[in-house]
Amino acid sequence: MNKMVKIIAIVALTAAFSLAQGDGDLKFGVRAGFNLHQIEYDVFDLTIGMGFGAGLTASIPLTNTLVLNPELGFSYKKLPFIDEDEYEMGITEFAINIPVLFQYELSGPHSGALGVQLDIPFSSEAYIKSDGQEETMKAENRAALDFSFVARYGYMLSQNIRFDIRAARALTSVDKDNKGIVYSQSVGMSYIF
Numbered sequence: 001m002n003k004m005v006k007i008i009a010i011v012a013l014t015a016a017f018s019l020a021q022g023d024g025d026l027k028f029g030v031r032a033g034f035n036l037h038q039i040e041y042d043v044f045d046l047t048i049g050m051g052f053g054a055g056l057t058a059s060i061p062l063t064n065t066l067v068l069n070p071e072l073g074f075s076y077k078k079l080p081f082i083d084e085d086e087y088e089m090g091i092t093e094f095a096i097n098i099p100v101l102f103q104y105e106l107s108g109p110h111s112g113a114l115g116v117q118l119d120i121p122f123s124s125e126a127y128i129k130s131d132g133q134e135e136t137m138k139a140e141n142r143a144a145l146d147f148s149f150v151a152r153y154g155y156m157l158s159q160n161i162r163f164d165i166r167a168a169r170a171l172t173s174v175d176k177d178n179k180g181i182v183y184s185q186s187v188g189m190s191y192i193f
Contacts, residue, residue: 027193028057051077053073053186053188066103073098079174113151114149118147141175151166162189164187166185166186
């Protein structure tokens with residue numbers, strides 16, 4: 001199942017980039033954001049983890065109202081599984097993020113977007129904090145790729161600055177045993193040159 005999802009993710013991302021041949025001006029920019037993450041497991045009462053991300057974005061007009069927004073970003077996230085009194089367990093990691101969103105221009109400065117995101121985690125560490133002591137180890141069971149569905153609302157504050165709110169739901173599991181689905185929310189700002 002995971003192999004099939006990975007193949008679909010690669011095909012979707014490749015198709016999205018190949019469609020980027022519309023009329024209009026290609027624009028580039030930068031984006032930075034603050035993220036909240038939560039993992040859904042059957043056995044854990046999970047808490048919310050935090051993170052941040054930054055990267056490059058492009059704006060490729062396909063029609064008068066449809067714009068392709070591919071991005072390449074870098075993020076840090078802390079995914080806590082358990083956080084009770086003197087005991088905490090979870091994962092911290094850095095990842096490369098590749099979202100590809102189709103943005104529809106709504107009325108005025110508003111826009112909505114739907115798309116997919118491929119995350120490639122690296123430097124994943126499991127941690128355990130207990131009684132003031134912390135132990136870290138390599139997260140051996142971490143899945144190699146995350147593939148998510150993303151929805152975004154955007155608001156143009158000026159001709160070059162966009163505020164956005166994103167929500168993502170992973171379509172793949174966070175670990176190799178097909179357990180754990182990550183939900184993410186992000187608030188960010190983009191500057192388009």
